[in-house]
Amino acid sequence: MVFTIEEVENYLKQCKNLDEAIKNLSEQSIIDNIKPDDFNSLNYIRNQENLFKYEISIGMKNRKIEQKALYINTKGEKGRYWLACSPRWIEENELKRDTEYKIAYWINYGDNSTYGWFTVEEVQQWFDYHDILLYQIGGTKEF
Numbered sequence: 001m002v003f004t005i006e007e008v009e010n011y012l013k014q015c016k017n018l019d020e021a022i023k024n025l026s027e028q029s030i031i032d033n034i035k036p037d038d039f040n041s042l043n044y045i046r047n048q049e050n051l052f053k054y055e056i057s058i059g060m061k062n063r064k065i066e067q068k069a070l071y072i073n074t075k076g077e078k079g080r081y082w083l084a085c086s087p088r089w090i091e092e093n094e095l096k097r098d099t100e101y102k103i104a105y106w107i108n109y110g111d112n113s114t115y116g117w118f119t120v121e122e123v124q125q126w127f128d129y130h131d132i133l134l135y136q137i138g139g140t141k142e143f
Contacts, residue, residue, distance in 0.1 A: 001027050002049055007034060031056045039102060046089040051103065055087050058101060060120060067127050080127060084108040084115075097122075109134050 010033045015021035031053055038044060039054050055061045070079030087103045099119035107123070108115040114135045118126075122137050 001052065003030050010034070028056070051087055051089060054103060058103075058120065060087070060103075060105075060123070063124070063127055078130060082107055082109055085123070107134065 007030055011025075011030045012021055014033055015024070034053060034057055036054070036057055039050065039057075044050050052061070064085055067080040071081050072079070084106055086106045088106065090099070090102055090104050097119055099121055101120040104117045104119055105123050106116070107118055114133070116138060118134075118138050125137055126132055126134050
């Protein structure tokens, strides 16, 4: 992952000394110092690199990994399965559902009827409540 000088500087500012900075240096440690509001600033271009940083900063990357692992480890009894769960930036003029996040997910469940764009909150709801089917919280609705 590529980071700007400002992002690295913000990470270094929160470290007590250089030894600590080197010891704790990771992609996650730098991303942890990017505030979600920073993605609204003019310094952040809405490109793929920053999309992945944003997805990590709001915790969705880890949530997706956890769901896949849970699904595999329980042989489908828990967790979620999907063919595609891909984020993209939402432009202000295309948002038709309320969300506090700047991204939405294209999900293709693989059952020929459950696919479409879902807000982060809808995906989180789907992850959190195993009895909810994806089509019940959005179906094929698209922005």
